[in-house]
Amino acid sequence: MITTDLHPVDEEGAQEFRSRTSETYARIHGDVVSGKLKPGVKLKIEQLREEYDVGATPVREALSFLAADGLVVREDQKGFRVAEVSADEFEDLLAVRCMIEERALRLAISRGGRKWEEGIVLARFRLSGVGRIEGNEAEWERHHRAFHMSLLAACGSSLLLRLSKQFYDENNRYRHLSRLNHATTRDVRGEHEEIAEAVLARDTDRAVGLLVEHYTKTGNLLRIALKDLATDGHG
Amino acid sequence: MITTDLHPVDEEGAQEFRSRTSETYARIHGDVVSGKLKPGVKLKIEQLREEYDVGATPVREALSFLAADGLVVREDQKGFRVAEVSADEFEDLLAVRCMIEERALRLAISRGGRKWEEGIVLARFRLSGVGRIEGNEAEWERHHRAFHMSLLAACGSSLLLRLSKQFYDENNRYRHLSRLNHATTRDVRGEHEEIAEAVLARDTDRAVGLLVEHYTKTGNLLRIALKDLATDGHG
DNA sequence: CTGGACTAAAATATCGATATTTGTTGACGC
DNA sequence: GCGTCAACAAATATCGATATTTTAGTCCAG
Known part of the structure; x- marks a missing residue:
């Protein structure tokens, strides 16, 4: 470790x-x-x-x-x-993150056992349980992070896990800075369900596709929000 | 940055x-x-x-x-x-490193311009100039690192560069710990030449193949040395 | 013997104070 | 005016000393 x-x-x-x-x-x-x-x-x-x-x-x-x-x-x-933020840095982050998590997810699906599956089920349940009513923000954030990490948990690579967490946090910063509500904009809950299903069904390609799409969608929204941030955010 | x-x-x-x-x-x-x-x-x-x-x-x-x-x-x-070392951690490191550098190298070859090429030529020259006679170890190490980084310099991703450096250093630690002489064991100089040529010729697949092979070869030797280290190194 | 509890020693974590560096203001000369 | 330089103010980097925690050792009871 x-x-x-x-x-x-x-x-x-x-x-x-x-x-x-x-x-x-x-x-x-x-x-x-x-x-x-x-x-x-x-x-x-x-x-x-x-x-x-x-x-x-x-x-x-x-x-x-x-x-x-x-x-x-x-x-x-x-x-x-x-640290400063910029559209370029964000593109960089998003791309590397997708690469890392794709690898980690593929490994996890191929290596994961019963315990790993149970971790995902549990994390999904917790995440779905806590609505994003105000006051619960912090709790939702915690469960959201835990859910995404539970998917990769069985990848067997402490390095990939470390990087995934680090980049998750960094990406999360961009999301917060853009005041992007995440849950309200799209059917994020549905996306999480879909991903979890695909992973648990060991449908590797579909799972990876959904996960990357999940990140890319948020990325697209962030990209737009970032431009605003760059123009009016000076002060 | x-x-x-x-x-x-x-x-x-x-x-x-x-x-x-x-x-x-x-x-x-x-x-x-x-x-x-x-x-x-x-x-x-x-x-x-x-x-x-x-x-x-x-x-x-x-x-x-x-x-x-x-x-x-x-x-x-x-x-x-x-930090402890172990065969497992090393496998992990090597695999992730190859993935990261492959990506970085592909990007560098596609994006790199005149300045990038010149950087490689210069780094290669410096590396070839300093023989590994005792006393020059430190200098060789510096040039070796600089050479490998020069290949990736134009990748355009500060994240990939940061990770490449970090993993280079970590891998380097394993090499030193295994007391692997690197230069004496194989024709490392020749490998470097080959890699540089492929990169400068923009032969992407060949360059990537050679680079990964370069790392894998060292990795195989390290793997053996690590077992010894694990058995007799307790003290 | 063996194991637990207490004590002493060592090492960590932390604070408060100081030296150095950087940034700023304003007077002075051009 | 405008740049320059000196003194001052602010902030960083660093040290030395102290409080807390861990570790090691020891002594006694069982």
Whole structure:
């Protein structure tokens, strides 16, 4: 297992953290992904120190980790800032993500066993259960991430899983920044059902096709929203 | 540009660092990749502090960054240690790396222009110039990395480039750990020439085939060496 | 012996303070 | 005016010291 426990929660939320650094990492990570911390914003240590009520060391450590993740950019002697977004970067991300997840999904379908199937069923059930009524946003987000990861869980490659999670989060940031409601725009729930069915039926090509289409559809919407963001978002 | 300047040198070596953190990161990174710091060993802050003559903060920041890179593992309240290696992890790495580089190479060949070609020619020349006589190891390593990256440089995807570099380094660690001499075992120089020729001739399929074969060959040797490492390396 | 609980030592994680660097403002000379 | 440079202010990077947690060792009860 290459990954470190600094990474955000995978399944159940509301864990307790064993270090200030982990907690601070999770919080900043969440704030960047959710768009609360906007692209390009300067991340002043003193400010974050106060915001999260913690010392400078955990803040700097969390930011260092985030920098390697790609969500934050560091420049020596000039501190940290939230990574910029752009249409080009997004295209790049989407394409690489599709490639990674396709591979992971194919492997998972060929290798996955009973336990993997049950994980998908469970994740699908949870996701379908929580409507996106306001207040449940966070919970829906968590279940949505868990669902998508459950599909790949049995791929047998910790590297592919790590990358899938990382890119999921990065893509998610774009979605939030575009204020794209996701669930309201299309029949996302239906798409999830379809994907889950295809996967569980071991219909590999169909599953991959649906998954990539799922991402591409969102991508197309994001692409449009990004243009607006680029034009009026300067300020 | 998502990457941060903490990453190790890409082209010319012997740069000066603008912060203790960068320098410490580069040094630890080098020591892990070169195998001087062996898999599983505990990275005690105090010890590193002394070794690199630097405070605790830069050390911890560098380690946090390395943890996200995957070269180091962190466990809350238990500090850092060098990431373990295993045959399985290596297979995983090799497979993902081939996929990533294949994509990057195809894109580079289709998109690359005059400048990209010149970069390859230059890198090939430099690599061929420095024989692997003892003492030149470091220089050869640098040119070798630069050569492989020059092939992909024009792929147009900063993400693919970032991943390629990361996986190159990780693969390189396995090579060093296996004490595989690389250059002596096969006609590696010839392979590099062949690859460069195919790439410059824009013979995409051949280039990809050669590159993947190049990695796979090394992989096969590493696989053997790894078994030995696993059996007698316990100590 | 064996195992659990307590103690001492080591190492981590964290804070508060300081030195260095960068950014900014405004006076001065051209 | 306009660029330049110096002093000041802000922020970063870094250190040294402290609190907390883990680890190792030891002693006794069973």
